[in-house]
Amino acid sequence: MEKNNHTQYEKRIQQIECSEQPVLIGEKQQLQRIQFLLSKHMSTRITARKLRELIADSKDDLKLLVIGDVYADKATFINTLLNRHVMPSEYHGVSYVHTIIHYGEEESVTAHFLDGQVAQFSLGQVELFAISDTFSSQMMRSGLDYVDIVLKHDLLKAVTIFDTPSYQKSVFVKESFLKRSQAVVWLANHQFKGLPSERALLARIGQEQKEMLFLLNEDSYNLSSEILEKQDFFGAFKQLSVSFQALQEAVEKDEHALYQSSNFDQLFAYIQMCRLDNEAFSNLIHQRFFEWVDRFILEIRSLVQRDPYLEAYSMLREFMDESDDAVYQSKEQEHKIHELEKTFEQLKKEYHQLETSYQLVEFLKAHTAELPKSKKLIQLYTEYASFVQQYKRGVSQQLFTDPEPKREEVVRYEQQFITYFKEQKSALLHEIQQLFIEIEKQILEIENQSEYRVVRLEKAAKRLQAFDPIVQAKTEITSILEQKTMYEDVPHLLKRIKEINMDYAPVITYFEEKKKQLAVEDVQQKQAVYQDILDELLLEMTY
Numbered sequence: 001m002e003k004n005n006h007t008q009y010e011k012r013i014q015q016i017e018c019s020e021q022p023v024l025i026g027e028k029q030q031l032q033r034i035q036f037l038l039s040k041h042m043s044t045r046i047t048a049r050k051l052r053e054l055i056a057d058s059k060d061d062l063k064l065l066v067i068g069d070v071y072a073d074k075a076t077f078i079n080t081l082l083n084r085h086v087m088p089s090e091y092h093g094v095s096y097v098h099t100i101i102h103y104g105e106e107e108s109v110t111a112h113f114l115d116g117q118v119a120q121f122s123l124g125q126v127e128l129f130a131i132s133d134t135f136s137s138q139m140m141r142s143g144l145d146y147v148d149i150v151l152k153h154d155l156l157k158a159v160t161i162f163d164t165p166s167y168q169k170s171v172f173v174k175e176s177f178l179k180r181s182q183a184v185v186w187l188a189n190h191q192f193k194g195l196p197s198e199r200a201l202l203a204r205i206g207q208e209q210k211e212m213l214f215l216l217n218e219d220s221y222n223l224s225s226e227i228l229e230k231q232d233f234f235g236a237f238k239q240l241s242v243s244f245q246a247l248q249e250a251v252e253k254d255e256h257a258l259y260q261s262s263n264f265d266q267l268f269a270y271i272q273m274c275r276l277d278n279e280a281f282s283n284l285i286h287q288r289f290f291e292w293v294d295r296f297i298l299e300i301r302s303l304v305q306r307d308p309y310l311e312a313y314s315m316l317r318e319f320m321d322e323s324d325d326a327v328y329q330s331k332e333q334e335h336k337i338h339e340l341e342k343t344f345e346q347l348k349k350e351y352h353q354l355e356t357s358y359q360l361v362e363f364l365k366a367h368t369a370e371l372p373k374s375k376k377l378i379q380l381y382t383e384y385a386s387f388v389q390q391y392k393r394g395v396s397q398q399l400f401t402d403p404e405p406k407r408e409e410v411v412r413y414e415q416q417f418i419t420y421f422k423e424q425k426s427a428l429l430h431e432i433q434q435l436f437i438e439i440e441k442q443i444l445e446i447e448n449q450s451e452y453r454v455v456r457l458e459k460a461a462k463r464l465q466a467f468d469p470i471v472q473a474k475t476e477i478t479s480i481l482e483q484k485t486m487y488e489d490v491p492h493l494l495k496r497i498k499e500i501n502m503d504y505a506p507v508i509t510y511f512e513e514k515k516k517q518l519a520v521e522d523v524q525q526k527q528a529v530y531q532d533i534l535d536e537l538l539l540e541m542t543y
Contacts, residue, residue: 008259009083009251016158016272025289025480031055034476037469043303044470045116047296053180054292056102058285062159062275063180065210067173067201068187070166073217073244077187078161080244081267082153083251087163088127095166097147098174099126102160104150112145123149146174159271170197178204182284183211183274185267202237211274215267216241240266290489293477297496300470304502309467312460316507319457319514337443344439351432357381357417357539370438371431373424380420384413384541414541425534432534457511464504471502 025031032055038048057063068074075087075095087095109121121128126149162177184205205212218241246262249255259265276284303309347367354360361381364374391410394400421428444453478497484490 008254008256012265012268013155016268025286030476030480034473037473040469041466044299047299050292050295053176054288057180060278060281061157062271063162063182064159064271065162065164065177065181065184067164067171067184068166070168072166072187074163074166074187076244078163080247082155084153086123086149086151095163097144097165098177099147099149099163100160101149101151101156101163103153103156105152106150107152108150110148112148113143114145115143170195171201173201181210182276185213185215187215187217213238213240213270218243219245240270242267286487290493293481293493296477297500300474300500304500308463312463313504313507315460316457316511320507320510340439340443344436347436354537357541360537367435370435373427373431377420377424380417384417387413418539421539429534454515461508461511464508467502474502
């Protein structure tokens with residue numbers, strides 16, 4: 001369908017109020033800077049994405065959630081609403097992905113993947129995600145979060161469309177789509193079933209107090225059909241029957257009667273009605289921002305209490321608190337360091353060569369004192385090995401009239417060992433790692449201010465400095481909150497965010513100054529890298 005600026009359709013959508021100016025919590029550039037800073041650190045990329053959504057939603061338009069099953073012909077509805085072929089309409093307009101369609105001067109299609117990657121496509125390639133069933137399309141969709149479509153269209157100045165995947169047996173809507181939308185259009189037809197998942201989603205929409213409209217497509221069924229029997233499902237929600245075909249003909253022929261019969265004027269009236277006034281919309285955006293700040297506070301509070309932040313800060317803090325004596329190491333200390341490093345390397349070599357249950361048990365036997373949790377595992381394996389030996393001897397000497405019971409007992413011993421191993425492997429791996437860590441700790445203590453410690457501390461300092469963008473973002477967020485103290489949520493948020501101490505600059509500064517005074521010895525540089533080999537261990541047990 002080609003646009004015609006003189007049609008009733010174009011005149012009507014231009015009457016829908018829209019605001020070109022976004023409603024923002026603070027300056028737009030400041031919010032975008034915070035989002036950029038948080039996106040630079042792996043720990044806060046999801047939080048940054050949530051803020052990016054909030055910035056996008058701060059534009060004063062209606063966020064309209066569109067839901068429909070595989071027979072609802074959602075693609076035709078969207079294309080008709082926009083008077084433009086955007087969504088692929090083959091196969092009843094079935095779509096497999098979540099899609100956002102919104103206004104922009106530069107038209108584009110961007111695929112956002114779950115791992116944070118983005119990729120650009122043309123409008124003609126939307127079907128790769130929406131309906132194409134090739135292997136490559138399925139692979140792309142498997143890691144896809146949502147598709148973002150930007151169109152230069154007057155209606156999208158007032159409305160952003162959140163299109164959901166077509167469903168058949170169970171309806172699924174992204175939590176973020178449900179949260180971000182203000183109103184819902186649910187397309188229903190003669191195939192509508194009132195499924196349990198549909199009822200659950202309706203209840204959720206009711207709890208969220210969103211505007212809700214069931215849109216009945218006159219082109220696909222008779223209004224006297226069985227859909228009207230589901231009044232218990234539709235309940236008090238608004239209903240409107242429309243004709244996609246009538247609107248298409250009205251636009252093409254510019255006939256007022258056809259346009260009126262399509263009932264799309266009532267749909268546009270619903271859109272106009274759902275849009276919040278400026279004050280209500282501003283309050284909504286501010287409330288979402290305060291919820292986002294609360295999420296940020298919880299995330300950062302957790303971050304400073306766990307590695308790698310806690311490990312790096314504790315290491316530098318410990319160094320700062322130590323005495324400045326004993327800068328140089330004695331030959332005896334260097335010899336001890338050398339011996340400990342040999343032990344470390346030998347243990348690491350043995351550990352990385354573990355491939356079978358027998359090798360694992362032998363490794364554990366050699367270090368039982370340091371690995372107390374391994375005793376029961378060794379005992380189970382010893383019992384198993386002993387019983388297997390007896391079983392083999394009995395079979396070879398034909399001592400059993402019926403060897404099957406003995407064999408079953410062997411299998412039982414084997415299963416006991418494997419089960420216990422699976423239950424304890426996490427704790428066992430932790431103990432093995434602690435064994436390496438203890439040796440490293442001894443090296444650090446003996447080496448004192450030597451090069452090895454300097455290298456470790458330099459890496460700790462770099463790990464802390466990687467949090468600089470988060471600290472900058474925290475400062476910017478605090479600044480915004482200090483300008484919003486008229487909101488009742490703000491004082492408590494300010495108190496909580498200021499309580500989070502990320503002032504690691506003094507420990508880094510002290511280390512940098514002290515490092516210049518240290519004598520650097522030619523000590524082997526190494527870093528213990530632990531891999532979860534136990535998770536990949538081949539339990540090779542034969543009998």
